[in-house]
Amino acid sequence: MGHVIPFIEFAKRLVHHHDDFNVTCIIPTIGPPSTAMKAAVEALPAPTINHIFLPPIIFDDDDQYSTKSPETILALAITRSLPSLACELKSLVASSRTNVVAFVVDFFCTETFEVAREFNLSSYLFFPSNAMVLSFLLYLPKLDEMVSCEFKDLTEPVKIPGCLPVHGRDFADTFQDRTSGTYKWFVDMIKKFSLARGIIVNSFMDLESGALKALSEEEPGKPPVYPIGPIIRSGSSESDDVSWSDCLTWLDNQPSDSVLFVAFGSGGTLSHAQVNELAFGLEMSQQRFIWVVKTPNDESASATYFSVQNHQKNHFDFLPEGFLERTKERGLVISSWGPQIEVLSHGATGGFLTHCGWNSTLESVVYGVPLIAWPLYAEQRMNALMLSEDVRVALRPNPNEGDGLVTREEIAKVVKELMEGEAGIGVRKRMRVMKHAASMALMEDGSSIKTLSKLALEWKKNQTASYGKTN
Incomplete structure (x- = not known):
């Protein structure tokens, strides 16, 4: 896809x-x-x-x-x-x-x-x-x-x-x-x-x-x-999933630039341990978020590469106990597949934690949403390098040297920095410049x-x- x-x-x-x-x-x-x-x-x-x-x-x-x-x-x-x-x-x-x-x-x-x-x-x-x-x-x-x-x-x-x-x-x-x-x-x-x-x-x-x-x-x-x-989708594929409309309604009630969107694309998956750390990291950051969650997979970072129908019917048993209840006032978790274009184009969205797939990257550029770069597979590590060190529109968490796990403390720190820190202000400004440049490239x-x-x-x-x- x-x-x-x-x-x-x-x-x-x-x-x-x-x-x-x-x-x-x-x-x-x-x-x-x-x-x-x-x-x-x-x-x-x-x-x-x-x-x-x-x-x-x-x-x-x-x-x-x-x-x-x-x-x-x-x-x-x-x-x-x-x-x-x-x-x-x-x-x-x-x-x-x-x-x-x-x-x-x-x-x-x-x-x-x-x-x-x-x-x-x-x-x-x-x-x-x-x-x-x-x-x-x-x-x-x-x-x-x-x-x-x-x-x-x-x-x-x-x-x-x-x-x-x-x-x-x-x-x-x-x-x-x-x-x-x-x-x-x-x-x-x-x-x-x-x-x-x-x-x-x-x-x-x-x-x-x-x-x-x-x-x-x-x-x-x-x-x-x-x-x-940039070539991007004009909108997300139609879905009768109630969670999609609930998601956009929830966004309508959030302050401008206050929500972090977390999604790893149509193919990306995290291990059980990493899903656990990400959940606690989002909770510790005290920031608003929408998280598109897929069933964890300990074997492959691209376990859903050939399928975007990995719907777990809103069963989130793999998330930390009590996580959904503790974060329900400032977080929204949806299953497998979300209305990404509609979320990124929404005024309440202020950041995007992404796997750095190129489609997702260009969508964030077109709508001027700064990034947290979290590459998983294929060319995504190269994309993350370019976005964080060359174009400088992304922050990047540091994984552990031994097991490659990004800890909850590191996640909380980077999320908070993007949404309200000085480094976040810098990447936000540069992303706005890229948004304007993208718009100009597509003029007649x-x-x-x-x-x-x-x-x-x-x-x-x-x-x-x-x-x-x-x-």
Whole structure:
């Protein structure tokens, strides 16, 4: 969902500013599409934007599905979906009603370039994360040749073009075992980026000027980069969950900028011990809060990566005894999934404790909400570094060196500092500057809208038919 949402929002922005385009979204699936997935695509403005779910990839016992990383599962799903994709592209290209001018794929899907080439389609990558991570990935094959040890064992931080130096230990978990098949697949996938005609990235110049300037420098094998962000959802998916309306009603009764929103995205999970510490930390901070709670998982920080339907029906037995009763006057706990856009855009919300997923980060930037950075998996540690040390719109708690646990005392201290301390005032001011910059980038003469127009013009040049709409 973290990739699908910005992709379809990009499609909506394209057709809004360039109404001579139609878009067809082709989505590989692992089993039946989730309720959230179906709701997201069914809300698209057909027929201008329509969608196709490819036949689901069914993993049998021989695949050892439960033991594979999310990246490996995605790779298998893409590979096994190639024949179905070819059938759909053949149908689109053969249609008398469409003129296919570009094939835009998620960056996990570079294998599909070969299929696109069969139909003489121009391929582009859509990169839903930020320019810093993109710069790192493009640099990774070179780094892989230069370094012999594990990245986490490097004594000096790695100098990524245009970005803050990053310690190897802060690379995503995918890159922490260079002998693994997942790592090798990732490097091979990144090498295929050079086959794209261009890379569309969900960021904007004022947020990441250093990385974007570095990416704009011409190099052999490096496609041009198109920053067209921030792309965020216009609103949360519809829900009949009573807790959602209760949540917004509760917010209406709170003072301006007084509530900390705590949520770890569609995939993030905490251990039982960490949930316990977070609960006590919020209580000790004496600050107002809304906490979107998921069932703890001691095995993985991304235990719900492939599912956003982890509803525990408001059973919070895993929370500390008496916590809900003691905090009911200034805190609200809701189950699994919340109306994030509506909460972040609400005047009572004054802070966001986040896993630093890029969708959540951009939503906080658009609405000017300062952050507490709490990364869990994927590229989130790099995002947290950029947000806290480069853009400086986030505070970051310090985990224990031994077990990595963030203690209740540390949580209480950072929460209180963000909401009413001097450091909090500083990050709040800087976030307001970023909010204004994001708004300016999306004006008719803003940098991102100009870049989108440049991209659209390039695609129109690919149009050879003189009838119908482009697709």
